[in-house]
Amino acid sequence: MLKKICVITIHDVSAFQSHLSKTIETMKLIDDLGVKYNLAIISNYLKKYPVTIDNFTRIIDKFITKDKSNIALHGLYHEYRQSIEDFNILTAEETKEEITKGILILKDAKIQQPKVFISPAWHISPSTAQALHELGFEISESMNQIELIQKDIIIVTQQVMNWDISGDSQQNKPTIKQNQQIYEKIMRGFKPSLLRLALHPPHDPPEVLDQQLEMIEGLKNKANYSFKTYDDFFKEGVQE
Numbered sequence: 001m002l003k004k005i006c007v008i009t010i011h012d013v014s015a016f017q018s019h020l021s022k023t024i025e026t027m028k029l030i031d032d033l034g035v036k037y038n039l040a041i042i043s044n045y046l047k048k049y050p051v052t053i054d055n056f057t058r059i060i061d062k063f064i065t066k067d068k069s070n071i072a073l074h075g076l077y078h079e080y081r082q083s084i085e086d087f088n089i090l091t092a093e094e095t096k097e098e099i100t101k102g103i104l105i106l107k108d109a110k111i112q113q114p115k116v117f118i119s120p121a122w123h124i125s126p127s128t129a130q131a132l133h134e135l136g137f138e139i140s141e142s143m144n145q146i147e148l149i150q151k152d153i154i155i156v157t158q159q160v161m162n163w164d165i166s167g168d169s170q171q172n173k174p175t176i177k178q179n180q181q182i183y184e185k186i187m188r189g190f191k192p193s194l195l196r197l198a199l200h201p202p203h204d205p206p207e208v209l210d211q212q213l214e215m216i217e218g219l220k221n222k223a224n225y226s227f228k229t230y231d232d233f234f235k236e237g238v239q240e
């Protein structure tokens with residue numbers, strides 16, 4: 001029998017303080033529900049806010065699990081001059097250099113090296129996969145799939161439930177209804193074995209937080225999903 005797994009990822013965790021405080025509010029509420037989640041960290045958001053011990057690690061450290069990691073690298077700067085960070089035009093070597101910069105910033109801030117990579121553009125090219133492979137990453141998450149980088153396996157999944165389609169909380173409002181419909185479908189019995197929820201506290205419409213918390217509670221208590229980090233997922237796999 002397949003176990004139903006839900007992977008929650010809190011996106012766009014950066015040293016930009018107004019974003020970080022919203023993110024922490026959300027994390028506390030999710031912690032209260034007693035479920036695990038991943039943190040997708042941007043090392044140097046907008047090429048302007050590099051994470052440091054003082055502006056980031058001290059604040060976020062208690063939400064990072066040490067023995068079983070719950071962190072992912074979510075790009076080096078995520079976006080710059082209005083365009084999203086996308087490694088597609090770079091060679092594997094150039095991508096490796098860029099991602100290495102991201103890892104080193106985390107290292108200086110005393111954050112462990114992530115094994116998970118989530119591209120800000122939510123897809124990766126073959127040369128990015130190669131760079132991630134050489135850098136020792138285990139997992140890369142895309143919109144419709146998860147790649148086990150070292151094993152060269154691609155798992156096609158249900159599309160991520162996501163509330164941030166534009167980066168603007170007003171323009172993101174249509175996602176409220178779309179995700180509600182998916183959730184209701186799940187409650188009626190359509191239960192993907194792997195369900196992913198992407199929360200963007202800085203960009204999700206504010207009223208969405210209650211919906212997200214209610215969904216997480218329903219998925220846990222009514223639909224019997226178990227919540228895993230990517231690290232758990234990688235170690236245990238999807239099968240029971």
Ligand SMILES: [Zn+2]
Nearest residue numbers: 011012074120
């Ligand atoms: Zn993002």
